[in-house]
Amino acid sequence: MEFELTPDQELMSETVRRLVERSIKPLIDRHDPNRTLPKEIFLLIFEKLAELGLTAARLPEAAGGSGIKMLDYGIMFEQIPAAIALSLVAHEVSVARMFADCNHEQRRRFLPDLISGRTIACTGSTEPDTGSDPRGVTTRLSRKGDSLVLNGRKMWITNVSACDLMLVTCLDCRKGETGSRVVKIVVERAHSPFEAKEIDTIGLRQGMLGEAVFDDCRVSEENLIESERGGTEVLKSSWAINRPLFGLMAVGMAQRAYDIAVEYAGMRKQFGKPIAAHQLVQKNLSDIVTAITSSRLLCYYALSQVDQGKPADGAAAMAKRYAQNACQEAVWQSMNVLGAMGLSTEARVEALYRDIRMIPIPDGTNEILALIHGRELTGMAAFRGTEKSLI
Ligand SMILES: Cc1cc2nc3c(=O)[nH]c(=O)nc-3n(C[C@H](O)[C@H](O)[C@H](O)COP(=O)(O)OP(=O)(O)OC[C@H]3O[C@@H](n4cnc5c(N)ncnc54)[C@H](O)[C@@H]3O)c2cc1C
Structure with a gap:
């Protein structure tokens, strides 16, 4: 059993600490501590974090990730200011989920920009009536004419106001209501615009936490995740x-x-x-x-x-x-x-x-x-x- 950080881990921790002191804190400190940071600030910070592999820590190197151990990720993560860390973990886990569940073509389309920090991702699972028990989602994916449409509301979603992609958990009602199962679909904001707004909260006020409303939001069938693993x-x-x-x-x-x-x-x-x-x-x-x-x-x-x-x-x-x-x-x-x-x-x-x-x-x-x-x-x-x- 060894309780000391290895020299490599010391270096990783120190590298992030210095990045925060020199480049991230000055950006944050220039802004109102009680208001969500502008998207361009998050993007600037994500690009810097991407250089250290932190936007895709769970992905193998062959897939463009950093392939690092999760303990090392945690040691680096601890140094990041909380409002940014919240955003990072929401982005990075969405990238990991997409990598795990998406097909080859979807990975090719979505992942490179997310890994390099040029776009921001989030995961939309929670709803007004669905929190701790994720089985209760009611957001519906159905067919309308030739296209798929999403209808429903997601609450308490980290990164939602600035996200470019949202991994949405919903009910697949393409064949009607009965027997509908829970599926995921990637909503690309640029092609499938939806309404999103911040929710004012007690803390992490420079961070992003908000809600999204899907009102007949058209989504490409190619974005539906038909995962083998589920x-x-x-x-x-x-x-x-x-x-x-x-x-x-x-x-x-x-x-x-x-x-x-x-x-x-x-x-x-x-x-x-x-x-x-x-x-x-x-x-x-x-x-x-x-x-x-x-x-x-x-x-x-x-x-x-x-x-x-x-x-x-x-x-x-x-x-x-x-x-x-x-x-x-x-x-x-x-x-x-x-x-x-x-x-x-x-x-x-x-x-x-x-x-x-x-x-x-x-x-x-x-x-x-x-x-x-x-x-x-x-x-x-x-x-x-x-x-x-x-x-
Ligand atoms: C900072 C922050 C970031 C978030 N980011 C995201 C995100 O990115 N994406 C997303 O989808 N969601 C996100 N959420 C939502 C979060 O996952 C939910 O708020 C959480 O799962 C709890 O759901 P709820 O708030 O509806 O509480 P409820 O599930 O309604 O629970 C209310 C209370 O009842 C208790 N309770 C519930 N069931 C039981 C039980 N079986 N036994 C005992 N007690 C129980 C709970 O512990 C809690 O005290 C975020 C929330 C916060 C605060």
Whole structure:
């Protein structure tokens, strides 16, 4: 067992950290912290991330991806500011899903621009009445005259306002309503325009989270995914990677909150000495670092299970749930170390506190993650009796 990063991993982490400091943060800081960044900023950043292989980390090199280990991906991902990381993971997992499920011709048409960061992708699964249980989708794909049309509404979709391609989960009603099954289709915004708008949220306000409405939206039949494997398997393996990545987003936020808190504690004096010299402030700092370290290790563990081809659903669920809870508490404690200053927008910890509140929901709420882990521990699914679950 080895707990240190290898020299290569140190280099990967440092390379992303420097890219963020030199090229990404200055772009972000120039914009309103409470408004979605313009699409051109996301594209500029995606192009830079693409140079490091981060827009297609799960794809093999032969397919234009970086072919890196998921643990290495996680180590790099942790360095990326959360609003960008959210966008990146939504884009990158959509690329991985398309690679896994699309036929040769579809891959040729869609993937090169997505991999190079010239276009942005998203996955549209959630709907107003369909959240944790993905089986309930009602968006319909049907035939109208010679063409296929989509009708329905997708909610809480990362990247939707700026996306060029959306991988949409829908009901295939081409042969009528009865027996309709869940399928996926790639909607190309340029050929199949649809209405999309941002949803205002508590945190990650520079990021993109919104809804899309399909109203007789014409889609080419060539974009329908007729996967041999079926979307479900791909979606499941993508969750085992996404969940620890979300955990590492929380780790990154808690680390930034701690960095602010420890610096402040060294400077701020009360009772004649720096507050860092008071015993209970030291306990606070110790609690924060314990939360960050344990969360990071659990996320790394889950990703390394994926790399070794071992069952990772339970580890991934455990990692995200634990990391987000522990790191949310760590950010809260960091705010406390700053006293009233922690509440000011100037200190930037309050923004991290709002941002981290976004993490428990996507790719499995805390309750659903506990049930996924419980299913692995007991061999029994709590979702619907003994029926095999989709999540
Ligand atoms: C930042 C962010 C990014 C997102 N990105 C995307 C995206 O790119 N694409 C996409 O399709 N969706 C996305 N989503 C949507 C997300 O996947 C859903 O919000 C999530 O699956 C939960 O669904 P819901 O919000 O409808 O909650 P519900 O499913 O309605 O759950 C409400 C509450 O009930 C609990 N609950 C539900 N079922 C059970 C159960 N069986 N046992 C115990 N408790 C239960 C939940 O834990 C939760 O507390 C995103 C959401 C957020 C916040």
